[in-house]
Amino acid sequence: AAGVIQSPRHLIKEKRETATLKCYPIPRHDTVYWYQQGPGQDPQFLISFYEKMQSDKGSIPDRFSAQQLSDYHSELNMSSLELGDSALYFCASSPRLGQEGEQFFGPGTRLTVL
Amino acid sequence: DQQVKQNSPSLSVQEGRISILNCDYTNSMFDYFLWYKKYPAEGPTFLISISSIKDKNEDGRFTVFLNKSAKHLSLHIVPSQPGDSAVYFCAASRDRDDKIIFGKGTRLHILP
Numbered sequence: 001a002a003g004v005i006q007s008p009r010h011l012i013k014e015k016r017e018t019a020t021l022k023c024y025p026i027p028r029h030d031t032v033y034w035y036q037q038g039p040g041q042d043p044q045f046l047i048s049f050y051e052k053m054q055s056d057k058g059s060i061p062d063r064f065s066a067q068q069l070s071d072y073h074s075e076l077n078m079s080s081l082e083l084g085d086s087a088l089y090f091c092a093s094s095p096r097l098g099q100e101g102e103q104f105f106g107p108g109t110r111l112t113v114l
Numbered sequence: 115d116q117q118v119k120q121n122s123p124s125l126s127v128q129e130g131r132i133s134i135l136n137c138d139y140t141n142s143m144f145d146y147f148l149w150y151k152k153y154p155a156e157g158p159t160f161l162i163s164i165s166s167i168k169d170k171n172e173d174g175r176f177t178v179f180l181n182k183s184a185k186h187l188s189l190h191i192v193p194s195q196p197g198d199s200a201v202y203f204c205a206a207s208r209d210r211d212d213k214i215i216f217g218k219g220t221r222l223h224i225l226p
Binding site for chain 1: 145157159
């Protein structure tokens, strides 16, 4: 079965650089979520989109922005990167009428800021 | 304030026995509860979920029990297998398409 695809899997950037993470949801899933997991931490919600519109916003820094495009893939744009942005970034998708709230996660992008 | 709490950072269980992972929550608005399994450097894998109108949901070796009055849920894995060794996250959401709030995770070790 098709899964959530994230690219790149690994990314190394310098401080103050920009980064763009991409997410391709499972086909026919219309909601996309972004989560950030720091070292030894649980995943924290950043932002979500339903039908290409932002549906909820969590603890996402103003330096970050995201969008869901016409083909339903999503991009997380990160600017003025800081050392503390080093983390695993997960994208998840869900169908609108998911049975019991389940979200399906991608493999993640490991961002390292030097 | 941790809304989803997993008080056991780790748990060791003999292969073939039952693994019981526990989770407590504080927000009475949660309506959906989920368990995810996670290996290092991989994304969380959805295992099983339950809505607040049920008290039990079963899928193969995995059973989730929900006690709403106690704001407590548990995941039972029986029989435990070596491949079950991983970090298990308890999670909750208020609605089907709402963000998921995760616990800190419990690392399960299945002993040979």
